[in-house]
Amino acid sequence: MNFNDEISLGAIYIGALIGAGFASGQEIMSFFTIYGKKGLLGIITAAILFFLFGYFILRQAIRLQSQCAEDVLLQIGKGRLMFIIDIYMDIFCLAGYYIMLSGCGAVLKECMNFDYILTVLILNIVIVMCLKNGVSSLARLNKLLVSIMIIITLFIGLCCLKENPDILSGIKTVPSEKGWLASSLIYVSYNITLALVVLSSLGTYTNRESAALGAAIIGALGLMAMAVVMWFITFVNYASLSAGVQIPLLWVARRYHYLLYLISILVLLSAMLTTALSLGFSFSRGFAHRFGINYRNALNLLFIGIPLTKFSFASLINKIYPLFGIIGIFLGILLVIRRVLSIKIE
Secondary structure (H helix, E strand, C coil): CCCHHHHHHHHHHHHHHCCHHHHHCHHHHHHCHHHCCHHHHHHHHHHHHHHHHHHHHHHHHHHHCCCCHHHHHCCCCCCHHHHHHHHHHHHHHHHHHHHHHHHHHHHHHHHHCCCHHHHHHHHHHHHHHHHHHCHHHHHHHHHHHHHHHHHHHHHHHHHHHHHCCCHHHHCCCCCCCCCHHHHHHHHHHHHHHHHHHHHHHHHHHCCCCCHHHHHHHHHHHHHHHHHHHHHHHHHHCHHHHCCCCCCHHHHHHHHHCHHHHHHHHHHHHHHHHHHHHHHHHHHHHHHHHHHCCCHHHHHHHHHCCHHHHHCCHHHHHHHHHHHHHHHHHHHHHHHHHHHHHHHHHC
């Protein structure tokens, strides 16, 4: 049996959610590692929720052959509500896209001393060119970049395991073991909007509704596996990392070998690029569908917000991400309502 659709959609799902915060280790450390071993339960809980939301969104997207979130959410409400959601989705896609570009520029400037603005502009041009062929290009790039991220992250994890074989029984002191469930739910809420925006734009990738199940399983398991490895990496080095390290993965990699540090930079860039690719595609696909313009022409709109990247990467994240989390909770409730309503109707 050919599982190419499931693998491609699953890779896109992983690539979309595994942005800079996840790949750097900062998100995992803040939401899970801080709770010690209980953080693993939080990761499992998040993975289950990512599976459920991913399956539902993808199944609806394929069933409706959707091209944007509007198609999936259309039965929730119409008129003013959908107008507000449409505007929010466009703002979300563009803001997230430019945050990822800003992150790539910041990493290359700090680590390689590349010119920031020139780097951002070149990356934007490359992304637009890569997305010209639509969802097939997005799938190929995600499969490649996600594979690179998983392999390198696992290698760093193995280095930590070799140095700390008895870590699970040897470390007992963590700031708190209470609150891990709430932290897991908040983490998922931050990512619901991103999952909805990206997955709902993939409805025409296949007409096999059954592919949604396999893709959701692959996506959730892939995210869980990487999160567990990242939890382990940050748990082993928690005492040092909690002292104010901004990018845990790079700090840990540098401890072992400078070459591993350079390779870890590739992980960070891959994580940000996969998210940028997904958001850029989702915005262009949705905009073209909504206003009846050519998809390739819509891609050129990704150039309009380049000036926003002059703000620092940290500043953009601190100001925009909390708002996304709040609205993500609202959209999650809407998805649950939609699911309940669909059961009653059927």
